[in-house]
Amino acid sequence: MKKFIPSLTVLILLVGLCVGAYFDLKYDYLEEAYRASLFGVILITSIILFIMINRMINHKNKEKIKNLEARLDIWSKISYHVNQVGEEVFNELPVGIILIDDRIEEIQWINPYASIILDGPELNEKIQNVNTELYELIKSKNSKAIVKIKDSKYECIYKKQFNVLYLFDVTEQEKIKEVYQKNLPAVALITFDNLEESVVGLDISEQSQIKSEYLGALSDWVESYSGYLKQLVDDRLLLLITRENLDKMMETKFDILETIRKISMGYQLKVTISMGIASWDISYEEIASYAQNAIELAQKRGGDQVVVNIENEKIHYFGAKTDASTKNSKVSARVNAQTIQELIKSSNTIFIMGHNQTDLDAFGSMLAMFKMAVSLDGESKLNKYLIVDEEKLDQTVHPVYLELLEKEPDLKKNIKTTEETTKMIKKDSLLVILDTQSKEIVNSPEILELTEKIVVIDHHRTSEKAIESMFSYVETSASSTIELLIELVNFFQDEVDITPFESSIMYAGLLVDTNTFTYRTSARTFEVASKLKELGADAIEVKSWLRHDILRTLEINKMTSQMEVFMDKFAIVSSDQIYDDRSFLAQVSESLLNIKGIDAAFTITKLDDITVGISARSYNQVNVQILMEQLGGGGHLNSAATQIKNVDIKTVTEQLKQLIRLEYEEGEIVRVILLEDVKGKGKKDEIIEVANGYGQFLVNGKKAVIANDVSLDALKKAQELAKQKELDYLELMQKIKSEIEGKKVTVGIQIGPDGRLYGTVTTKQIADEFEKEHGVTIDKKKIELSSEINSVGIYSATVSLTKDIKAQFEINVVGAN
Template sequence: MKRWILLGSVLVLLGLSIYLFLPYASFESIEEILSFSFLIFSVVVVFVGLYYNLNFQTRQKIKTLQNRLSMWTKLSYHVNQVGDEVFNELPIGVIACDETFEVKWANPHAKIIFEQKIDGKNLKDISEKLYSQANSNKVKFIVDIKGNQYDVTYRPDINFFYLFNVTEREEVRKKYSEQIPALGIIYLDNLDEALGSLDVSEQSSLKGEYLAAINDWAHLYDGYLKPYSDERIFLICYRKNLDLMIEKKFELLDKIRDISNENKVRVSISMGIASWDIDYEALGVYAQNAVELAEKRGGDQVVVNIQNQKIIYFGAKNDASSKSSRVGVRINAQTIKDFIDHSSKVFIMGHNQADMDAFGSMIACYHMAKVSNKPIYLIVDMDKMDRTVQKIINIVKDDIKEILEHMITTKEALELLDSQSTLMILDTQSPKIAMNAEVLTKTEQIIVIDHHRVGDEGFNAMFSVIESSASSTIELVMELLGFYNMNEEIHISPVEATMMYAGLVVDTNNFVYRTGSRTFEVAAQLKDLGADTSEVKTWLRKDFLRTMEINKLLSHVEIFLGHFAFVVTRDIYDDRILLAQVADAALQINDIDAAFTISRMSEDTIGISARSFQKVNVQVLLEAIGGGGHFSVAAAQIKNRSIKEVVDDLKNMIELEYGQGGEIVKVILQEDVKGKGKKNQIIEVANGYGQFLVNQKKAVLATDEALDALEKEKQEILEANQRHIALMKSLKGEIDGKKVTLGIQIGKDGKLFGAITTKQIVEEFEKEHHILIDKKKVELQSEINSVGIYTAFVTLNKEIKAQFEVHIVEK
């Protein structure tokens, strides 16, 4: 109706306009009147047409909107019905919480799941697992609630939880997991050797006892056994039975050990078990790698490698988290190999006046570098070699032509060295006594291997192997050599082995000083390589003139304070071995605790060689005058001082340190003093020794001002330590639980092609997690010899260790 009124109004206005216009219009003919009328009619038609068209579109839009509204009204009803069904009838638990995880609402099924009234309760009181996962910002996880498994989806933006019962799915998954095969390889270690002395009947009986024990144990876990030699047995079982073995901690180890103890034989068992959802060929490789790892760790243990789990050890003598020496040696060897493989050339150098330990180590390192097919150069200035070394090289020169061909002078080395070269420094950590200090400036890729105590000055090395507990550098290098190349044996000639053995003998003084079980293991290894011990004795034998010279020097021995022998001469002796032999001979005098040989080595250099028994620390005494060494073996070279000054200083220190009587004073140590105390410790000493420590700037008198300053310093250190500990704890939280994945190629025989180093691990960790870790602080739980999950420990300080997983996968 309104549309018609509007249309009529428009037409009336149009007619009125024409009526008012006509008096003023003048038409001269009927044609003009008709034209004007047609124009007015056309305007009216156009206007009416536009009006109806617009009106039609409006009606259509309104109709469309009315249809949609009707559809939405109907759909809303059905959606509401479905929503009500989801929230109230379907088996989906829905929980709504506030910011403090207090339950504000739960649908009926959620209340059925928890079998209690949960509205108004804190989520932590309802389900600790649900709360902890949500509090850790996990959005999808599985929880166990009253024996049922639930997939949980958490919406942190609205604090909603959706719980779906997946118990049946998880049971199927569990059953499948339990049926995954586990393949084990069992070795009876040392069986033939241990039973070799028994008669046939005793051997058969004892073998039967071992096999019966293994069979009874396997029968408990429904395992299938198949021997493939007297000492090798296959074991096949299900994963669920392997889990039971793990739970019982492989009690077979104790059973085998008991049988061996009862029969007084040294037979143990090593076992490797792998359980992965892969084909049997690959599974067999993993099991073989596991049993080899058990053997390398010393046997009498089980190594278990389960897919997506850390490698587990049972029966190992060392704690699983501790670093065994063999694992450490292997990692060091592989790290050195990695550096050498990526270098352009390899240079090997010892210290000035290199002895047989240094030269023998150079020979061993030559064979290590030879494996990597790099150009190798032994830096040797013959005038800077020990006289004994010169003598031995001259004797065996026809038998070590290959070594001699690779020897160059420092002058030649300076021309060949470049920034991509690797320089190996052996038997010293001090740039001052390196064979040539200028060589050190030509490359930053320096590797140091040494057995001396760390001094104040050292090389800026990219990698170091330093163990002051080792008897010699030969001991360290031979251990590294055993793990440097696992694919093929490194050949060392009998003459070379004999020269290395000579270095071992010289540094231990015929296995008297600083020897341990490792020392004798290396000696046995060199003997197996053909070392001639009688030849070494011949090489090191004193000639007539040397013997007479030693006796001549000993004839002037002076006994100081009843227990200290001084052999002092103003003659020039540039033979350090001779000085050491004189000190060794003087130490054999009854009641002597330490012996010192002091002579000129040149016009401006005084040499001291010191030897002692356990009562006297000659290392500390000689360090005070610029020397160093070990507790019972030390040496020093002092320039631009007189013999009398050096002897007086040494006697003064001995009297202050070991003399009796005198007033007692308190001093505050400014650095660690072996046998006396640690830095900042307050100790009581004789007045003379106290003044000596003060003069050496190793201590200050414990005055009131000094004590106040010490207390303030301790407080500052305490606060700094607390800040550091807080920082390390924070860093531990960032590292713990994380993982890195490294791929490695596996050869046809199942062995790893290459090695995983701590350098690779920390680089991958930084790449994945943006946290930089010092590779020197990373320690692997065990060597990496197979795909699997390994644990890496990071020593952040003495008390804080973080750990993360290293996943090794096949490329």
């Protein structure tokens, strides 16, 4: 109908024109015959025009129809090809496609390629029965995952809106990524802890022998992992390795730590080793900065450990089997005292705070730092404040705090709450944080971002969540923070006036943190105690503060009566009751530790509705710090704790028991052959006797096999073969030695007018020249020069083929034209 509308429109217009012309002519004065002729001409002209216009419109419509027909013909041809391509994609291209019924989680349709991948699953089969990883992807919130199916890896994309799974073979890509990951660089900084202090009293030759033994052990260990070791200074070294070899080191838990300890035990020295390692896909400069942070963290935590920082992974800790070595040097205390004095003098305002649930060590340290600031006040009118929130004080501190305010009422004007501090503190205010480094347990975490000048003084091991500070004095060998503060007092330029009552509070902090001089005490601890006694500390008064009231005593006795003795020497107390007083948990653990035969005690309770806390105490045989760190906490060798959220008491208790079993379980003794070095147990191929549980752990972890007739026979044959290979190797090295010994090479190099070299003679040049002149290839790393080559002349070189086989030759350095 639409195509006739233009024609009808034209017809109506023409008819209208003719009618109009007729009536116009009717009233004209022309003759009738003439009017009729004229009307006829108009009518005929209109008809002709109508026919012409109609034909033009019809012609245009016909062209349009032809174009539409051509387009339909093209589309029909394209549709055929599109259908062919779609069919090829579904059935022939290497893209797996699976349609899922998301309600009943069954396969509704699968293309041939996916069917081959999944070994021909049937329609309506549960996807969970076909592949659990694909099922987990469907159930998860993710839309992509890499799934291993047989020997191949596939990128799986799940389109939830269409309930379709696509599988793309990415095996080769993943292999390339794996190779790339394995060869990522790892930078390690290594230090010998307490080396110079330990050997300072020995004669030079003995010092040299001991240092050589330490370096030799470290060098052999590095060589087994194909690393590059470079000595920077006497007790500091640089190590370069690949990520793959770093992973192997982590598998053996850095057994070099145990090797160094054994050497130290042989010489009766307190020397250990610490490492900071970083492996990231960034520039070497940035990796080195991360390695530096890691070694600083290892040393702040007391040394004798390795801290590993790997991209996208939590910080890894290894070692720390012994408590931190005490350093008797007064130089460190003097230097730190000077630095702290300068920081205080350069500030107009100083705020001092400890940790949440402030105990006597933290509170006593706060008082000591406040009095140190007072001694530096002079004419500068330094504003100095203690940040104290009464509700955050430990129960043992609260009555002592109130008594202090009674004895020293003027102190009140220098005490501010957290709320008051937030309104007063400025970017250039000095904030001193004592007895903690953790952002999570500091008294007022909200004020950390309000100043750029933060000083931290603490005696706990550092964690990766440490507060960023402009200066920190962390000495993990110290018994308490009070010990560090009183040592600093001795080096302040002006006398620090500490009242007898204040010294009693500090003495109480020392007693609490050492459990009455039981843990972590050293000569310096007793020096500090003596200093506090000189200042008037009242031991009887302190004892009265530390006594338990009758209700607390009854509650401790109630908890102790619920004790479970685990593996004959571990005491565990657990309760679903909420105890928000963390010091109470510590007191229960210490009470349990007083029981004969108990080596470690653990108190597990709720701290609030969603948090479970563990307080751990031990004697030297058990390192509770390692156990608590594995549960997300930390502390010291004999005193540690952790807090775990959103988990029940029973689960936490079972996790703790499992960790204890792995570390300390004893029972039926079994003999196993080690398939690799196991730290603290033995070397590869060594036959050792271990408890049955630990033996099964080694076997299940493919680190050992049970020592039976078959495995022992295989070991014997392997050892014989290895021995023969070693003999063949030594014979080959002797032959190479004969080809090197006594030879001479000439190396030419540019020299200046004074006869000195413009460049340097490298071991690579020497090795290349030796191969060129004598046809023998020498590893440049094994060439040792007897002296520095700094001018023309004849020098001797030694090639270390093995530990005992060495060859010597001469190098004639001449001036080149």
